[in-house]
Every structure is written in structure tokens, then in C-alpha cells.
Amino acid sequence: MKKVKVLILTVVFLLTMALQAMAQSNSPVYKGSFQDASFYGSEGTVDTSVYLSTNFEGKDSYILYYQTYDYEKDENYYGSAVVPASQVVFDINKGTVKVNTTVEVYDFTCDEEGNCTGDETIPAGTKSINLTWVFSPKSYSTSKYSDKNVQIDFDQYIKLSKGTFKNYNNVSVSGTINGKSTDSFEYSGTNVSTGSSFTIIK
Incomplete structure (x- = not known):
């Protein structure tokens, strides 16, 4: 369970930020x-995760998330960077x-519930990320999700959210992390993975 803690925290944080960005937009759809x-x-005792994703708040860019967690020392380092699409290769074909x-x-x-606190005004250094993922564009599994009435802010809810995902098989990665x-x-x-979604906010 400890080995997946870092990745789970990263994905939850990403989805939360994306939903908040949608809630603050002018359109309910x-x-x-x-x-x-x-x-x-x-x-x-150290887990490391890197997560590169489409930037929901800015066009033509991605966000790269980095996190390390030492579960023996209980040390957690986290950071993110906006990367222009021109500096990323994401070729599904x-x-x-x-x-x-x-x-x-x-x-x-x-804490154990995933609530994190820290001082974002005092950097603890920089980490270099140089990674290449390779996979077969024709080999993937498809999944769908649907959710209703999810609270994303004090007085805002997702009325309906639907999405379709493609998770590619036999993915390999090479390169260096710091x-x-x-x-x-x-x-x-x-x-x-890739996907599309449709969300109505009320």
C-alpha cells in the first residue's frame, strides 16, 4: 500500500485542481x-512519481508533477511545472x-488521509526530468466512467460527468529522474492514457 501512496496522492490532487478550474470557468459545460x-x-524506503498531463487551465501546455516520499523518515517533497506543448512530444500515432x-x-x-501542508515560498531545490515513454498505439484497453452530483466547491456541484479513457498496454519508459x-x-x-470528458456544473 505504501508503494502506491505517492501516485494516488498525485492523481487525486490533479483531478481536484482540474475540477476547481472548471468550476471557476464562465461556462457550466x-x-x-x-x-x-x-x-x-x-x-x-523512498517512492518517486512523475506525472505528465494536459494542462486544464492553460492552452497548449502540459503540467508535470513530481513527488518523492520517504515513508521511513516521513519526508515528502512535491512540485509541479507548466511545460509548453512545443517542448513535449506526445505522439499517439x-x-x-x-x-x-x-x-x-x-x-x-x-497525514494518513492525504491532507498535505507545506511552505510554497521556500523551495527545497530543483529536480531534472528527462523521460521517454514508448508503447503500441494499437494496443489499449478502454474504460468509461459516469458520476453525478459531486461537490467541488462550497456551493458548486458537478451535475453530470462522463468520460472515456484509453489505457495503452506494454508501456516502457527510459531516461533519468534527477x-x-x-x-x-x-x-x-x-x-x-488518453481520454475525453463531458461535464455539467451547477
Whole structure:
């Protein structure tokens, strides 16, 4: 369970931010598509995750999330960076995703429920991310979701949300995370997915 804690926190945070962005938009109807690629690695007591996703708040850009968690020392470092689409390769037809950027990280403390606090005014350094994902564009599994009446703000709710996802199979990743090769982790996992969604906010 500890090995997936970092990735779960990252995905939950991403979805929360996306829904808040939709709630603050002028239109009650949101239609969109997304692309994302992730890597998770474990070495000793430290878990590391990198998550690249479509930026829901800005056009022609992605957001890269980085997090490390040492569950023995209870140390949690988290950061994100907006990466222009011109600096990212996300080619579904060729089955290739590439990103090469740096992320400024901060020291956070999280409780068992995933509530995190930290000082975002004092950086704890920068991390370099240089990753390439490779997969077969013709090999994927499809899933759908539907949700209703989900509270996303004090007085705002999702009336209806539907989406379709493609999770690509046999994804491999190569490159480095802050100089550490992806194949040097004791345990690792990776994923690439795309999707489209339709949301009505009331």
C-alpha cells in the first residue's frame, strides 16, 4: 500500500485542481480531452512519481508533477511545472511521449488521509526530468466512467460527468529522474492514457 501512496496522492490532487478550474470557468459545460503519462519507482524506503498531463487551465501546455516520499523518515517533497506543448512530444500515432524539463520542489507534510501542508515560498531545490515513454498505439484497453452530483466547491456541484479513457498496454519508459536512471529502481511502473470528458456544473 505504501508503494502506491505517492501516485494516488498525485492523481487525486490533479483531478481536484482540474475540477476547481472548471468550476471557476464562465461556462457550466466543459468538454475536453486529455493526455497523460506517468512513472512510478521505488528504491529502499523512498517512492518517486512523475506525472505528465494536459494542462486544464492553460492552452497548449502540459503540467508535470513530481513527488518523492520517504515513508521511513516521513519526508515528502512535491512540485509541479507548466511545460509548453512545443517542448513535449506526445505522439499517439507513433506511440511516443517525451519530456525534458526541471521542477522546483517543496517540502510537504501529509497525514494518513492525504491532507498535505507545506511552505510554497521556500523551495527545497530543483529536480531534472528527462523521460521517454514508448508503447503500441494499437494496443489499449478502454474504460468509461459516469458520476453525478459531486461537490467541488462550497456551493458548486458537478451535475453530470462522463468520460472515456484509453489505457495503452506494454508501456516502457527510459531516461533519468534527477540523474537516476529509470531502470535502476528496485520496483517501477508506468502508464500512458488518453481520454475525453463531458461535464455539467451547477
